[in-house]
Amino acid sequence: MAPHPRPPIAVTGLGVLSPAGHTVPEFWHTVTSGHSTATALHDPDLARHKVRLGCRVNDLPHDDCLPAKDARRLDPFAHYGTLAALAAHRDAGSPHPEPGRAAIVVGNAVGGRTTSDRESALYTTHGPLRVSPLMPLVTMPNAAAAQIAMRLNWSGPALTIATTCASSADAIGHAALLLQTHRADVVIAGGCEATLTPVTLAAFGNLGAHSQRNHDPAHASRPFDTHRDGFVMGEGAGFLVLERLDDARARHRTPYALLAGHGSSSDAYHLANPRPDGAGAVTAMRAALADAGLTSADIAHVNAHGTSTVHNDRAEAAALRTVFGPHGVPVTSTKGVIGHLIGAAGAVELIAAVQAMNSRLVPPTANHEKTEEGLDLDVVHGAARPIRAGAALSNSFGFGGHNSTLVVTPL
Template sequence: MPTDIAVTGLGLITPAGLTPDENWATLCAGRSTAAPDPVLKGLPVDFSCQITGFDPEAEFGRLTRRLDDFIHFALAAARRAVRDAALDPDTWRAERVGVVLGVGGTSLSTYESAFQHLSTGHPDRVSPLTVPRSNPNMAAGEIAIDLGARGPNFTVSTACASGATAIGVARDLLRSGTCDVVLAGGAESARSRMTAACFARMRALSRRRDQPGLASRPFDTARDGFVLGEGAAVLVLEPLAAARSRSAPVHALLRGYGASADAHHPISPHPEGRGVTQAVTTALQDAGCRPSDIGHINAHGTSTPTNDALEAAALTRIFGDQAPPVTAPKGVIGHSLGAAGAIEAAYTVLALRHARIPPVANFESQDGDHKLDIVSADPRPLTAGTGISCSFGFGGQNAVLLFEAA
């Protein structure tokens, strides 16, 4: 069975841009995309990182009405990824093409509208499209319908690790010989009033309403919470031998995957980083790598006080005083929840392709006993051709991906 898995296509729809090149330029500029959000007006936290310039009507035409925002993003990213991989859905073996998407929840805006009709005594005004627009599985389902992918098709949900988990599961489908090609990634839009209100009540969001562009600041001493985001990333994965046989572009190799559960608390990570350590160590072992082989770390880095401190401590224990340089894209694009792991996996691939590590937006200084080598201000040359992408979620669910330059 194939062991070398290639990334042959990338599709990205994020607040940083609508193409990999646009995303890369925004990341390297180290500039936050956070801004006041009209959808959240009047709430305690009224800003977010929003996708701009994306026109669903132009992309999908009449299909737009059937799709919720997170599905818009997923389907657009999938189309772009397939095109980037030089695949033709009219000629591929459709029954051997799988789709695995990670979705932490859904875009709750559709349900908000339905609940409002119910609460005002108008159930007849609830749209019959409410369920197919909002079910998490429909991101993968709509991609299959659009592209004619008839292989295994499902959505995984491991909270903010969902997108990374989906890529790991897709890798396993390829290694087992179940699929020839898998479209894998994640999608979510956290820009709903319900989502914002819930996270604000949990005191998980930054309250910098007067300076939203400075709000998301992973690992920085002055961090006070994350910023809501949205987006999608889809990676085309296939065995390296098959990719080479059709002269496909190979962006990177997916060499390792590690997953674990903290088995500790519904929200708080394990205080000793037990699950994080297990997931990173498993990914290293899976790839046959030592900690010293890793060229950079794409950290989960949410910009929350406790989580960043625990992640820094866990990474320090694994990699020691010579830990590789660390970046954390949520300073630029905010936190897209279930999509974050897939977007950041794509960013890790881009870092390897460009041999550069983007800076962490708004980073100035670190607190605590565990100091990481944070890339700040300007991109840094990447001197080793490997990188790991870390994703952790509620329920203590952890997923780590290890990529190698092609």
Template sequence: MSDIAVTGLGLLTAAGADAGSTWQGVCSGVPTAALDPRLGDVPVPLSCRVPDFDVKALLGRDVWRMDRSAHLALAAAHEAVADAGLDPASWDGARVGVVVGVGTESKDTIVASVRKYIDHAYAAVSPLTVPRSMVNAPAAEIGIALGAYGPSMAVTTACASGATALGVARDLLLADRCDIVLAGGIEAPCHPVTSLSFSQMGALSTRLHDPAGASRPFDADRDGFVLAEGAGILVLERAKDARARRASPHAYFCGYGSSTDGYHYAAAHPEGTGIERAYRAALADAGLEPADIGHVNAHGTATPMNDRIEGVTLRRIFHGRPPAVTSTKGVTGHTLGAAGAVEAVLAVLTLRHQMIPPTANLDRLDPDIDLDVVAKVPRPCRVETVASNSFGFGGHNTVLVLRRA
């Protein structure tokens, strides 16, 4: 398969409102989880929210008609396009696509409208309830704002959505459906209803006495993830097209694999068979062997069972000698549908800076997870190829392979 060039990066997480500040934040290893008064009196009022994000400065008068997920999407898209050195005023918009992964619809607008319905305040229900909350709203708003008139779509594979969107975008480029695709993932899930649902499921960390220490991927004392918002958008082009316009790629997207466990609506397959299938497919797509991978950006949500399954499966895939592993969710929290794209951006930055960010809050590695997990401080490295893997409810597994430019 032909390589796809990554020519632009846009990123917003709780570690920073752009790619540069997020990179510094994850490399510092300083967690961002905190008690969130906006979550009200739910049992687990913890979240990781994007700091210092002036949406009005970016969107002006249009801010009122969009939900938080669209705000994040547009900010990341604008940053990515500028980083790629592209001018939407001069590109052929019909050849520019948009693929955005989203885990769930926006709760802010829907819950507000449902409350008005229950109170019989029918006339107060906003006519924008559906347009603001639909899962394709972020993709649509990017197309409207930037004049991208090619294929535009939302992809939803739960917490693998952002990574799956990048794979779909790569397929569009290889099939010559587009010349440029803005692709990634968005999620704005920090709402009481979302928190309550995951809390009832037992998926969230309940470390309320130590919010900063709540997200603990691969740690023996982990007890669940921390809800987080974020957005990651990458500008993708065929390598030959990037060369023709003298762009300087950050990295090359050279392999993509996906699979479904076909096992359970929420739990991962205990033997990680679907994860392994996705890895085999991604490596075959890239023309690589497991030994060619120099680093893994893991899913690593800090849930007890899933981290263990991921760790055991990685050891099997890499024949008992996995490369250095990290989970940046210790700093950023779990951005759900955005996670795969957020971590793809961080994997690209790992290649560019030759530095692996640490896994925050890893004080004592779970003895059942026999991996070389980078902890406490970033690790300088000589890495040519990185794998970034993401998994989601419903048994969705996605693996991306990225190569140094």
């Protein structure tokens, strides 16, 4: 018996909350400008830190579906995620499928770090009775998925995936599987993160992964650049509404794109560093292309993981050369503008890839001046670049060797 053909998956809603903006048009305008959102962080606890910079979300918007009293009880990561997911839901025309047929898949790396650090400090200074009884409920990584489900009254699966910096890309890939296997009719998928806390910044500073350009935050994140010295931490959330194309058309929705392919792999190599030859990334990219039924020649541009760390940029460059050949495809990294959103990075960057594909305009890699010798990449920098029509590929690679690649195609 021939296998049942997989239904095409449509992207019908987008929602973003980021240092670059709280709406998709605002976000896209900032990203295409090529101007970094990194600033100095003035928390007194950071005075002795190696790292005192980051890309922060400011001036959170109000949402009638999330009353201020309820919002105050949320850790920032869940607050960001809920706002972005609700925005995506509205953007998709507020779909409400049959009970149990709507799903939520959230990617998150660390959960409620802000609350955890605050309650730990209270415990140290004032003892156990000052620790909030709500702490376990506020800090759990699945708090965002639970909040989104409650706000929308969606009783289907509400899942959380944790593959560090590949989390939200894997969440989107899993969402496609739920739709293709008819286990859900509509899925909100994406990720959220809020890790700009003194403890987290201290850890990444001591690890040597974070830029220490405290004197010049706006030029600190420099993906693939010769003078890069580490990533810049960001925060925020990005969500997409996914549904089968036939269902979207039945609702008279015009999709932004088709989610055509997903590939994932594990380096099985090292907790912090990728395989130098990028073999795991190659596996993920080729799997995503095969899933989409495409070849590398069909890709018009790549939104790279591009962290601005020495090892990750070199490994990804090696992988891109293997898949596309030297200088084979225009490459950009939005992390120069918004920083590294960790678990939320994949979803936010896929939104950028969709926007680039539809506008046929690749945003510049902020702060990139000269590509490191030997990387052999066509890094878009200086200004946004027009591109041909075609599919887009977005990479997300995480600590622990997790690799995730998504491919979107125009209608």
